[in-house]
Amino acid sequence: MILRESDWRAQRLRFHTDIRSTKIAQLETRKQMSVLIYDEAAKLQLRLSGTAWVEASAEADTAWQMSTPFARRCYMADVAPGTVVDTPTSGLPSWIEGRKPDEAQLIHARDNFAVLLFFI
Ligand SMILES: Cc1cc2nc3c(=O)[nH]c(=O)nc-3n(C[C@H](O)[C@H](O)[C@H](O)COP(=O)(O)O)c2cc1C
16 A cells, blocks of 8 residues: 555554455454555665554545545446456556546545554
């Protein structure tokens, strides 16, 4: 996952994810989570333990609005991330491949988007 924000004072990391992904279902039954980070330039590996919070409403709305259309397009995928497929695919419907979606086309994609907060 891409680290979207780190708040040192709150000891909190923010990630964006697809609510259909396996990790979300796992975190619903068990809030404990670990994060492994590798900083290639610093040659530094961090292993962090903490608890997770999945935010699908208010804070997710803000993060959604602040994301670019191309970033939000990832959430237009027909199937959940991690789904086993027969041939390599982005998972996106073919009509949006290589195109920038407009706001109307992105409306349903919002349902798949969630903010994953991690408290160290
Ligand atoms: C370059 C790149 C960036 C990615 N960024 C994210 C991300 O920010 N959030 C996320 O949930 N998955 C991201 N993924 C997909 C994850 O690697 C993973 O396949 C997906 O989350 C499903 O994992 P799960 O089955 O453990 O939930 C990214 C994949 C790639 C290749």
